[in-house]
Amino acid sequence: MRIDVLSLFPNMFAPMRESIIGKTIDKGLVDFNVVDFRDYTTNKHNKVDDEIYGGGQGMLLMPQPIFDAMDAVEAQAGNRGRVILMDPAGETFTQAKAEELAKEDHLTFIAGHYEGYDERIRELVTDEISIGDFVLTGGELGAMTVIDATVRLLEDALGDDMSAVDDSFSTGLLEYPQYTRPADFRGMQVPAVLTSGNHAKIAEWKQKEALRRTYLRRPDLLEHYQFTPETKRLLREVKQEEAERVEK
Numbered sequence: 206m207r208i209d210v211l212s213l214f215p216n217m218f219a220p221m222r223e224s225i226i227g228k229t230i231d232k233g234l235v236d237f238n239v240v241d242f243r244d245y246t247t248n249k250h251n252k253v254d255d256e257i258y259g260g261g262q263g264m265l266l267m268p269q270p271i272f273d274a275m276d277a278v279e280a281q282a283g284n285r286g287r288v289i290l291m292d293p294a295g296e297t298f299t300q301a302k303a304e305e306l307a308k309e310d311h312l313t314f315i316a317g318h319y320e321g322y323d324e325r326i327r328e329l330v331t332d333e334i335s336i337g338d339f340v341l342t343g344g345e346l347g348a349m350t351v352i353d354a355t356v357r358l359l360e361d362a363l364g365d366d367m368s369a370v371d372d373s374f375s376t377g378l379l380e381y382p383q384y385t386r387p388a389d390f391r392g393m394q395v396p397a398v399l400t401s402g403n404h405a406k407i408a409e410w411k412q413k414e415a416l417r418r419t420y421l422r423r424p425d426l427l428e429h430y431q432f433t434p435e436t437k438r439l440l441r442e443v444k445q446e447e448a449e450r451v452e453k
Contacts, residue, residue, distance in 0.1 A: 206234065206235050206236070206307075206309065206310060206311070206312070206356070206359060207235075207236045207238075207282055207286065207310065207311045207312070208235060208236070208237050208238070208311075208312050208313075208314070208352060208356075209238045209239075209240060209278045209282070209286070209311075209312070209313040209314070210238070210239045210240065210313075210314045210316060210348055210352075211240050211242045211271060211274050211275065211278075211313070211314065211315045211316065212239055212240070212241065212242070212314075212316040212343075212344075212345055212348070213241065213242065213243055213253065213316075213318050213343075214318070214343065214345055215239040215240075215241050217345045217346075217349075218237075218239045218345070218349065220349070221237060221349060221352065221353075222237070225353075225356070225357055225362060225363065226352070226353060226356050226357075228362075229356055229359060229362050232361065234356075234359055234360075234361060234362060235356055235359070238278075240274050240277065240278060242270045242271050242273075242274035243270065244274075245269075245270045245271075245273040245274045245277065246267075246269070246270040247269060247270075247273075252267075253266055253267060253270045254266050254267060254318075254319050254320075255267055257320070261320075262320065263319060263320025263321070264319045264320055265319065265320055265321055265322065265323050266317050266318070266319060266321070266322050266323060266326065267323055268323045268325045268326050271315060271322075271326050271329070272326075272329065275288070275313070275329055278313055282311060284311060285311075285313055285329070286309065286310070286311025286312050286313045287306070287309050287311065287312050287313070287331050287332060288313045288314075288315065288329050288330045288331050288332070289306075289312060289313065289314045289315070289330070289331070289332045289333075289334055289348075289351065290314075290315045290317075290322070290326070290327065290329075290330040290332070290333045290334070290344075291314065291315065291316050291317065291334060291335075291336075291344030291347040291348050291351075292317075292321075292322070292333045292334070292335060292344070293335050293338075293340060294333065294335065295332070295333030295334040295335040296332070296333060296334055296335065297334075297335055297336075297337065297338075298334050298335065298336050298337075298347075298350070298351055298354070300354070302334070302351075303351070303354040303355045303358060304358060306351070306355045307355050307356075307358040307359055312352075312355070314344075314348040314351070314352070315329070315330070315344070316343060316344030316345045316347070316348045317343065317344045318342070318343040318344070334347070334351060335347070336350050336351070376415070377426060377429065377430045377431065378415040378416060378418075378419045378426065378430065379415060379418045379419045379422060379423055379426070380415060380418070381410075381411045381412075381414040381415040381418065382414055382418070384396070384399060388400060396410065398410045409439070412435075412436065412439060413439040413442065413443060416436065416439055416440050416443050417443045417446075417447070420440065420443055420444065420447070421447070427440075
């Protein structure tokens with residue numbers, strides 16, 4: 206996968222070369238490039254923003270530097286790929302969107318700053334994405350979030366391919382509780398079923414506890430979850446157990 210990012214602050218993306226994402230770059234799974242679109246401005250002061258026509262507070266990014274930077278990406282890569290604008294008005298980012306983007310060969314992100322974008326910049330864009338209902342100083346952190354969530358889904362990105370499959374949201378549920386050694390830490394014990402060696406019981410426990418955590422913390426996710434007769438049974442048990450716990 207090739208990933209290009211158009212940003213005024215390329216140094217902000219240095220952490221992308223660490224951890225799992227850094228390993229995908231080292232392995233050649235990802236070709237990661239950050240383009241400072243200030244390098245493409247044609248005015249003598251290297252300005253990339255200007256006042257808003259019709260009045261308004263703040264400054265808008267001008268189209269020319271971003272269009273020219275995009276032309277440079279296209280000339281080098283042979284295409285623009287799927288062009289993603291990080292914008293508060295965009296589609297809220299989800300795990301499903303990450304899975305969709307992970308199937309692409311080329312992603313190009315536009316990470317803006319200041320008050321916003323000249324509307325004509327949207328002519329370049331295939332997707333507009335928001336990471337939530339809050340405001341950041343720029344699109345860089347949002348782009349990093351989307352890139353991280355997407356790249357980790359690539360084949361061979363994680364040491365264990367099942368890690369991504371079992372993640373929260375990938376199954377439609379929050380992830381079940383997990384434990385490691387020691388089995389007894391300050392009186393807090395690992396559930397006995399997990400050390401039993403009974404794989405069928407362990408699988409059932411994981412499914413039930415994922416349902417429990419989702420029911421207690423994000424019940425809205427259950428509205429769209431595809432239940433089987435078995436998961437319906439487990440959720441009934443969870444609801445009964447939690448009701449009894451409250452009564453106590």
